[in-house]
Amino acid sequence: DAGVIQSPRHEVTEMGQEVTLRCKPISGHDYLFWYRQTMMRGLELLIYFNNNVPIDDSGMPEDRFSAKMPNASFSTLKIQPSEPRDSAVYFCASSLGQTAQYFGPGTRLLVL
Amino acid sequence: QQQVKQSPQSLIVQKGGISIINCAYENTAFDYFPWYQQFPGKGPALLIAIRPDVSEKKEGRFTISFNKSAKQFSLHIMDSQPGDSATYFCAASRRGGADGLTFGKGTHLIIQP
Secondary structure, rough: OOOOOOOOOOEEEOOOOOOEEEEEEEOOOOOEEEEEEEEEEEEEEEEEEEEEEEEEOOOOOOOEEEEEEEEEEEEEEOOOOOHHHEEEEEEEEOOOOOOEEEEEEOEEEEEE | OOOEEEOOOEEEOOOOOOEEEEEEEOOOOOEEEEEEEEEEOOOOEEEEOOOOOOOOEEOOOOOEEEOOOEEEEEEEEEOOHHHOOEEEEEEEEOOOOOOOEEOOOOEEEEEOO
C-alpha cells in the first residue's frame, strides 16, 4: 500500500515567486497535516484538516501561506510570494482518527 | 513557549548499550505521546507511542516510560545497534492523537560499533 505521496521532492525558486506543494494522503485516512522542519525551529505544525475541512491553521506563519484540501485524496500548500526565510522541508502527514500520523518524504524548498 | 522539552541534544552510545532520551511537557491537555525516528533526507517514522493510562510500553528493543505526575516520558533503546543511529523526536498531542503534534527539538543519536 502506498504511503503519503508528496511532490515535488525538491523545489528551487526565486524570491517573490509562487510555490505550490502537493500531497496525497494514505487512502482512507481522514486527517491530513502539514508540518515544516527547519534547523532553527525544528518540526512545527502549520495546519491540519479533518474530512477535508481545516480545523487548526494557527501555525500558518502569515497570509502568504494558504492550504486547501479539495477532496479526500489531495491537498496543496501554497506560498505567495515566497521569501528566503520560507526555505525548509515541508512534510505532509495523514492519519485515521486517533491513530498514528504517517509522514511523507517531504518537499525540500529553497527560496533564493 | 516550548511545550515539549527534549534532552539530550546529542548522544553517543556504544553498540549493545542502552540509549535513553528524555522529554518533558507542560500542557496537561496532552494525552498522546509518540516517538519518531528520522534518517537524513527522510520523513519522520513512528517508532512507538503511549497514552497516559499506562506507565510503560515495550515494543521489541524500544520502551517508553511515562510519568504523568512529573509530566515526563522517556525512550529507552536496548541493545543499541549502529542502524539505530538517527535523529529521534518526542511529540505530544491532544484529543488522543486526533490533533496536531507538538515536537521536541530532537536528539541526534550515534551508536558506535
